Amino acid sequence: MKQDLNILWAECQQILRDNLSQSAYQTWFAPVLALQYENDVLVLQVKSQFVVEYIEENYLDLLSRVLRKVFGPQVQLEYRITYAGSTIDLPSEPLKESAVRHKRELAMAAQDSANAWDSQLNTQYTFDNFIKGEPNKLARAAAIEIAKNPGKTIFNPLFLFGGSGVGKTHLAYAIGNEICRLNPDARVLYVAANTFKLQFQDAVNRNQVPDFLMFYQSVDVLIVDDIQYFSDLKGTQDTFFQIFNYLQQSHKQLILTSDRSPMELRGIQDRLLSRFKWGLAAEITRPDYPLRKDILLYHVKKDGIKLDASIIEYVASNVTENVRDLEGVLASLLAYSTLTDSAIDMSLAEKVVSRLVELHPRSYPPADIITTVCQMMNLPERVITAKTRTKEAVRARNMVIYFIKKFTDSSLGDIGKHVHRDHATVAHSLTSMENQLSYDAVLRQEVAAIERQLGG
Secondary structure, X not given: OHHHHHHHHHHHHHHHHHHOOHHHHHHHOXXXXXXXXXXXXXXXXXXXXXXXXXXXXXXXXXXXXXXXXXXXXXXXXXXXXXXXXXXXXXEOOOOOHHHXXXXXXXXXXXXXXXXXXXXXXXXXXXXOOOOOOHHHXXXXXXXXXXXXXXXXXXXXXXXXXXXXXXXXXXXXXXXXXHHHHHOOOOOEEEEEHXXXXXXXXXXXXXXXXXXXXXXXXXXXXXXXXXXXXXXXXXXXXXXHHHHHHHHHHOOOEEEEEEOOOHHHOOOOOHHHHHHHOOOEEEEOOOOOHHHHHHHHHHHHXXXXXXXXXXXXXXXXXXXXXXXXXXXXXXXXXXXXXXXXXXOOOHHXXXXXXXXXXXXXXXXXXXXXXXXXXXXXOOOOOHHXXXXXXXXXXXXXXXXXXXXXXXXXXXXXXXXXXXXXXXXXXXXXXXXXXXHHHOOOHHXXXXXXXXXXXXXX
């Protein structure tokens, strides 16, 4: 009898598969099992009450027609939920035309709210206002390809990393917004890592983890911003691991952002780190001078601001850390000019820049940095590129890497060329320096002395 039931349910699943999108079938019906069929009552095993409610609200009409076709017009439906050792049986609405019509009417009455999928995207951030430049060239190119074919490129997941304010979140939003434009029915979801963490904790407290999982597994494109905030959160990481696997195996798109590369992340499970590397890890570095100038010119034109070329060049030369600072300086210039009813001149520009941005000369050639560090530490310059692993040599090499990163626009790969080390070693050195500076007072003094010598 059980064998016959399996055959009948397999026939039902085939019809459902033929009448639904692949994603809808895989999400809602592929995991469903037929447990028994007695006295015209078919019992289906589902993962949670959330699944029951979703099927009843969205697919009851189709499901009822399929069941009547395969099992006969007398069939009635019951759901069985097993969770945490408990079993709950939920009867369905009678599978009659009247009940189906009632459900359909309710669904149509609530269509606006049911279909109003909130992507949580900021629609102000698009590809049109994400200015292309050398520091973001690779990331932007991959993002455009993903937007055209989410989940179907080799860039899955896309892991965007870089310092604060360089454009990671903007680019992630741009991907989501473009996907929504090209495919309005796509379930795109943006979530900050901290928000995900709080949602998960709430689901645990409410005993609704299966529903939480089902919700996130139902999306087509998942964007998680600042993934580094999952650090040392075992429960959150375990749950996200399940979501990641499901979406990836279902050819859904994952986009992650972080302030550091996967190999620099600490407190993240190895199994997650390995998956972060499955697709493309694309670094967005600090904007270089051409990009900074292009960003300023774009905003000047868009906002209709009258700004002399000399002022644009001054701001682009002195506001070097990130895009956010550039936009902040420009907004402040406009505000000062409006409030004082005066033109934006060089004097005003210098005043605003000095107040909002810590000015650091960042034109030091890496060779000068190597020379200065070695002179201050009384070491020959050859130790920086040599294979020697003495304490002094490692300390000097880490300092060189730290200062080249701080005072130039070099990528980790470019820094590695100056010290004859690979990308991973450079990343490890930077992490080591950051950790040591947090507790090593002597190192902080040495760094400060070298900065003064450099003129920083």
